[in-house]
Amino acid sequence: MRFGTIDGRLVVVREGLALDVARHSSFSSDPLQVLARFDAFAAWAAEADFSEAVPAENLGPPVPNPRQVFAVALNYRPHAAEAGFRPPGEPLVFTKFPSCIAGPDTEVTLPPGKPDWEIEVVAVIGRGGYRIERDRAWETIAGLTVGQDLSERVVQSRGTPAQFSLGKSFPGFGPIGPVVVSPDELPSRDDLAFECRLDGEVVQHGRTSQMIFPLDDLVARISAICPLLPGDLIFTGTPAGVGNRRNPPRYLRSGETLVSRVDGIGEIRQTFV
Numbered sequence: 001m002r003f004g005t006i007d008g009r010l011v012v013v014r015e016g017l018a019l020d021v022a023r024h025s026s027f028s029s030d031p032l033q034v035l036a037r038f039d040a041f042a043a044w045a046a047e048a049d050f051s052e053a054v055p056a057e058n059l060g061p062p063v064p065n066p067r068q069v070f071a072v073a074l075n076y077r078p079h080a081a082e083a084g085f086r087p088p089g090e091p092l093v094f095t096k097f098p099s100c101i102a103g104p105d106t107e108v109t110l111p112p113g114k115p116d117w118e119i120e121v122v123a124v125i126g127r128g129g130y131r132i133e134r135d136r137a138w139e140t141i142a143g144l145t146v147g148q149d150l151s152e153r154v155v156q157s158r159g160t161p162a163q164f165s166l167g168k169s170f171p172g173f174g175p176i177g178p179v180v181v182s183p184d185e186l187p188s189r190d191d192l193a194f195e196c197r198l199d200g201e202v203v204q205h206g207r208t209s210q211m212i213f214p215l216d217d218l219v220a221r222i223s224a225i226c227p228l229l230p231g232d233l234i235f236t237g238t239p240a241g242v243g244n245r246r247n248p249p250r251y252l253r254s255g256e257t258l259v260s261r262v263d264g265i266g267e268i269r270q271t272f273v
């Protein structure tokens with residue numbers, strides 16, 4: 001099952017068509033409410049009548065107002081190495097403040113400094129829970145989507161010790177979409193290929209099977225401390241190839257276009273001004 005939003009309203013997406021959930025069912029238009037009943041929603045969506053569906057255009061962020069957004073630093077060995085660190089012994093978790101969440105096709109105003117890219121696969125929590133066992137973690141996840149953990153490196157590295165969250169939370173710095181794909185619809189939920197291209201040049205690529213801490217482990221470890229709520233997001237980390245570790249370093253510039261794609265899910269597109 002694939003879902004997203006149009007004008008903030010939950011839609012189910014199938015073969016290029018979008019069905020407004022609240023108009024055709026007893027479910028709410030609010031993704032946060034519906035994700036709390038994810039299994040019932042998925043069962044309804046599987047049988048939904050698409051005769052009154054509309055073209056799936058102008059999709060917004062699949063979850064416009066998540067209550068918690070977790071992100072994981074250095075979760076791929078080559079990226080940890082290029083950043084000058086040994087692979088971490090436990091997940092390094094920070095937040096992207098929810099006001100940075102944006103849709104899949106956006107224009108991002110670059111702040112001054114060193115704005116950079118990080119393609120990430122993003123997990124969307126369904127029913128969630130507290131102290132979720134690792135072997136039940138996938139049951140609590142609604143699906144996966146494509147994301148960018150856009151990062152301004154000057155603010156990110158400011159201070160001693162540095163803190164990550166503000167430099168990753170400028171407006172538009174958390175684009176996600178175009179849809180969330182439920183795990184059952186993915187050929188291999190733990191091994192998705194992804195890449196991002198800057199003005200056509202592939203700058204990052206990888207597979208989610210290369211994560212140091214796989215998603216089920218992240219869910220168990222995070223939910224051991226913070227109850228995971230319906231619609232929460234987990235940005236699962238980026239592979240090698242970010243701009244500030246290139247020689248010479250390269251940062252996002254006005255006029256450039258960044259396209260981020262995950263096999264089996266789709267792509268998001270950001271232009272910069």
Ligand code: ZN
Pocket residue numbers: 071072073118120149235237238
């Ligand atoms: Zn990241």
